[in-house]
Amino acid sequence: MDLVVKNLHGTQELGKKLAHCCSDLQSSCIIYLIGDLGAGKTTLAQSFIGYFGFDKVKSPTYTLVESYQNDIVDIHHFDCYRLSDPEELEYIGIREYLKPNSLQLIEWPELGKGAIATADLSIKISGNGEARIINVTSQTETGKLILECAIG
Numbered sequence: 108m109d110l111v112v113k114n115l116h117g118t119q120e121l122g123k124k125l126a127h128c129c130s131d132l133q134s135s136c137i138i139y140l141i142g143d144l145g146a147g148k149t150t151l152a153q154s155f156i157g158y159f160g161f162d163k164v165k166s167p168t169y170t171l172v173e174s175y176q177n178d179i180v181d182i183h184h185f186d187c188y189r190l191s192d193p194e195e196l197e198y199i200g201i202r203e204y205l206k207p208n209s210l211q212l213i214e215w216p217e218l219g220k221g222a223i224a225t226a227d228l229s230i231k232i233s234g235n236g237e238a239r240i241i242n243v244t245s246q247t248e249t250g251k252l253i254l255e256c257a258i259g
Contacts, residue, residue: 108258110241118147118232118239121257122154125228128256130159130180135209136249137224139216142232147239148214151230152184155212167214171199181208185223187215193222228253 112118129136140148153164159180167173167186175182183204190196196219204211205224216223227250231242245251 108243108254110243112239112241114237115147115150118150118241119154121241122151123158124257125151125230125253126155126158128253129155129210132210132249132253133208134249135205135207135211136227136253137205137211137213139226139229140212140214140232141216141229146232146234148232149186151232152212152214156182156184171195172204174204180210181206182210182212185211185213185219187213187218187223190215190218193219196222226250 110121112121125138140152142148149166156164156175159175159182160177161175164175165173167184171185171187171189173184175184185201187196201222213219213223213226216226225246227245227247229244229246232239234240243254243257245254
């Protein structure tokens with residue numbers, strides 16, 4: 108599915124809509140966020156995480172992972188941009204973050220190839236200026252359910 112968003116607000120709205128669609132999942136979910144620097148990956152992730160009531164959402168660029176947990180959700184936001192080797196993800200125990208009912212948002216997943224699990228949903232963001240083209244594809248049954256909810 109390809110979407111065209113005309114501004115930052117459109118990217119934020121998509122993040123909230125996807126979060127809503129993930130809010131009733133009974134399984135874990137992995138979402139890849141793909142795109143160039145400045146494309147809007149972190150913006151989408153921040154609005155996704157904010158949907159669940161978290162006010163302070165920061166980019167995990169330097170920490171590699173930021174976790175957000177409350178009574179409703181368990182979210183782990185990864186940014187693989189600064190990885191020098193995918194094995195670094197093993198050192199932080201990436202597999203331990205994948206628990207039932209947890210959500211993983213992974214920016215720059217191609218840099219963690221071999222260490223991260225397959226995505227349920229891949230979101231590729233491209234474009235320049237204000238407008239963005241956002242391509243959302245599902246790789247699993249869980250991903251299909253999220254996508255159907257988001258476009259329905």
